[in-house]
Amino acid sequence: MRALPILPDSPAAWAAADWPTIQGPYAQLAVATLDESTADAWLASWSRLEELLTEAASLAMIAYTTDTRDPGREATHLRFSADIMPKATEASVGLARRLLDSGIARPGLETVLKRFHASADIFRAENVAHQSALEGVAADYQRITGRMTASWEGEELPLPRLQPFLKSADRAVRERAFRAMAAPYVAERVPLAALFDQVLLHCRAIAENSGFPTYLEYIFPAKYRFDYTPDDCRRLHDAIEQHAVPAVDRAMQARAARLDVERLRPWDVQVDPWKPGDGRSFADGDELATRAGRAFEAVDPAFGDYFGVMQREALLDLDSRAGKAPGGYCDTLHHRGRPFIFMNSAGVREDVTTLLHEAGHAFHAFESHQQPLIWQRHPTSEAAELASMSMELLAAPYLTSPAGFYDEATARSAELEHLEDILLGLVHIASVDAFQAWLHTADAARDAGERDRTWLALRERFEPAVDWSGLTGERVSRWYRQLHIFLYPFYYIEYAIAQLGALQVWRNARRDRASAVRAYREALALGATRPLPDLYRAAGARLTFDTRGVGELVALVEERMEDLRAGLVAAG
C-alpha cells in the first residue's frame, strides 16, 4: 500500500509556497494505491488538495485585484496564476488519466469523468508555457486598465466613479462623462492591440498543439461545451438579430421620444428617461449590501442567511477605489466553502443589478458546497450564469420593499431599465461572440486595423439603433473594454444562453413564485453532477438557440415593458 499525502490544515500554509512544495502531494497521489477499496479515500484526498490550492490561488488573486498597484501582490498572484496553476493543471490531468485508466466509476461522478476525458484528450505538455503566457497577458491587461482614470471637475477619478454622470438629466454632463470614460481606452488602443496580438498567438499555438484547426474548435471541449456546437451559436446570433435587434430598436425609439431627442447618442442610453436624477441609488457599499440583503431574505430566507454570513466574514469588497481592477466577479474559496464578491460600485442602479448577479453566483457556491468533491460543485458557465442572471430577476420585486432602494414609481422605471438592459445585453453578447468567432478563425484577424473594422461592421449589424457618427474611435474602443476577450477568450455566449434560461425562470416566477424559487434552489444544489440540459430542466428552463424560443421570450419582455411604460404614463 502506498499512502495518501498529508495535507496542510489551511491554504494559508501555502500562501508563500512555490511549485516544488505543492508538487509533493500530487506526486504522492500519482503513486498511491488506487483500486476499488481505496478509490473513495484517494478521490477525497485529491479533492482536498485541489480545494487548498485553488483557495490559496484565489486569495492571491483577490489580494491583487483589490489593489493592482502593489507589486508584491502582483508577484504573488502571478506566481500562482502563471507558474503554479498551469503546472498543477498538468499534474491534475495526470491524475485524471490514472483514474480513467483504472476504470473506477461512482454514482454522481458521470459528468466529472466526462470532463476528465475531455481535458485529458486535449491536454499537451507544450501548452503549459502558452497558458502561463496568457496569464501574464491577463495581468498586463488588468494593470493597464486598473490604472485608468479620468479628470472630472479637478479630480482624477477611477473610471467606474463616472457612471452616475452617465445618468445625469443634463445631456451635456452625460456627453462629457461618456467621452471622459472612453478616452483612456482610445488612448491605450496601441498597447492593448499589442496585448491582443499575444492572446491570438498563444491561442492559435494551443489549438494547433492539441490538433485542432482553430481555437474555436479547441474551445468547445476545453470549456466542456458538450451540449451545443458553433453552429448553434450562429443560429442564436441570427435569432437575436431577427427578434432582439428590432425589439431594441423599438425600445430606443420610445426612449428617444421620452427624452425628446431626435437622434439617440451613446450618452443617452443609460439615463432613466422617466426619473432622471443624480443617478444615485445608494450611498456606499455598506448601504448597498444592507439593502440587498433584505431583498435576498425576501426571495428565500436561506439566501438571506448566506448573504449575512458573507457580510459577517468580510467576503464583500463592493466600492470603487483607485487601483482596483475593473469589473466584478464572484470567486469560490473551496476549502472554507465560502464565496467572495468583488465589484466597483459607484452608487448607480446597475451596481444593484451587479450585486444581485454576483450574489446569485455566491448562493450557487453555498448550495453546491454540499456536494462532496470539488469537481461536482461548479458546473460550466452556462449553468453558473443561469444562477446569477435568474437572481437579478427573482430579487427585483423586492428592491422597493423590503430593500428600500426605490419608491414605487422609481421601481417601475428601474424594472423597465433592467428589461431594456437585458435586450441590449442580448445584442451586445451576440456581437461579442460573433466577433470572437471571427478573431479566432480568420487570418485577417492578425491585423489590428482589420479587427477594428470587423468590430464596427458587427456593431452595425447588431446595434443599429444608436447614432455613433463622429465617434468611430470610441465605438472601436468598446471591444478593448470587454475584458473577457483578453482574459477569458470565448467566454461570452454563455451569458446569452443563460439570459434566455433566466427569462424562463422569471416567466415561471410570475406564474408561481414559490415553486419557481424552489426549482431554482434545487438546480443550484445539483452543482455539476448533471449534464447542462438537465440542470436547466431542474430550474424549469430549456436550452434555447432557436428563432421561435428567442422570439417568445423577447415578446414577453416587450409586453412587460409596455405595461411598465403605461403605468409610468398613468402615474404622470
Ligand SMILES: [Zn+2]
Ligand atoms: Zn456572472
